Amino acid sequence: MAVLVTGGAGYIGSHAVAALQERGEQIVIADNLQQGHKASLLGGKLYIGDLRDADFMDTVFKENTIDAVIHFAANSLVGESMKDPGKYYHNNVYGTLCLLEKMNQYGVKKIVFSSTAATYGEPENVPIDEHDRTFPTNAYGETKLAMEKMMKWFDTAHDIKFISLRYFNAAGAHAGGQIGEDHDPETHLIPVVLQVALGQRPHISVFGEDYATEDGTCVRDYIHVSDLADAHVLAVEKLRQGGESAVYNLGNGTGFSVKQVIDAARQVTGKEIHAVVEARRAGDPAVLVASSARARKELGWNPSRSKLEDIIGSAWAWHQANPGGYND
Known part of the structure; x- marks a missing residue:
């Protein structure tokens, strides 16, 4: 059984792939390389394509026995999301809908979602707790919250269990030195x-x-990217052990x-x-x-x-x- 990592050639995604590789997991990566880099992958089987392409996703699911998904694929620049919200709704929200529909079609019932603490908006409390209100102040955070809500209803209707991980700033690089952070433009x-x-x-x-x-x-909040990767792997294990859908903050x-x-x-x-x-x-x-x-x-x-x-x-x-x- 394999773990499908969407956006796995991106910064956090590639570190998650490395963490899965270190644990001996079979890994399948789906990435359109809009922001990702093939050179960042230390393992796994890469498929280059877009989640919104139904034929592409059919190929990924038909050629592999997938039991869980870690979903990173998304646009994530706050400023850009305010200038072009349509791009963010189409890629982030519609892309997630396409993914969930394919998961349901092929009987894959577990997904770990790379969300954001931007779903909270202006914080009511410091540090932020999972029970605090969600009121995003930008289109990026709004799309991530919409993706979480979509997963809740797919759980209700189709028993697809999800764990959503909300965090702020990933930083650092893999201990082995092979992978790090390379964005264009760089805003972090x-x-x-x-x-x-x-x-x-x-x-x-x-x-x-x-x-x-x-x-x-x-x-x-700054968290080492490898610690974030570990959290995603732990979330997969919790779902494999029968865990219910849940939302977790990751912070220092x-x-x-x-x-x-x-x-x-x-x-x-x-x-x-x-x-x-x-x-x-x-x-x-x-x-x-x-x-x-x-x-x-x-x-x-x-x-x-x-x-x-x-x-x-x-x-x-x-x-x-x-x-x-x-x-x-």
Whole structure:
């Protein structure tokens, strides 16, 4: 029996593939390579195509005995989602509908979903709990919430069990050094800071330093990408053991400020890393941090790479070895 990983050639998806590979799983990957990289795959059987292509998905399911799906395939840029929400509804929501229909057609009853804590919108509590209200403030978060709701109704109608994992910022790189973070455009703080350290950018922009936080800059949740990958694998195992559908937050519980990230990057790289304070960005909450208490208790998730310096250090090692990314 195999695990199908949609979007498995992407950043988090490729690390999930590596985690599955280390556990001896059979892995099938479906990716249209819009953002993914073939060079990021350490194993598995790759099919290049789109979830919305029914013939393509028939081939994937007919040629493999799949018992579970890990679903990463989605567009995920908040700013872009506000400018082109139709793209996000078509790829994220309709793509998920196509996937669920094929799962039902071929009798695959387990799916782990890479969701986002952006489904909560402006937080009511810090850290955010799974029972807090969901009120997304951008189209990206809204589509992810719609995907979760769709899965709930497919469970009700077709007994397809799902586990949705909500988290904020994945960071770092695989311990083996073969895979890391390569986006175009790059918008995530840690790789952008490291591009400054590499001389690829003149400075890092700090959007506001007058927030109600300890150092005045925004605080965010950063989790090592391999810890996130482990959580997805644990979720597959829970479903295989008969677990019911559920939603779990994945977070470090405290968060790190923008200044803390920049200072840690200076320490790790030994570079000056010039920072420029600019105006706040509209819609940036002061603190976004998720509680992972439930995931730790019910999934047995125990993130082991939570030190900021370790997260940045692993990313720095990969970016130094691959300053131009995967070059594919």
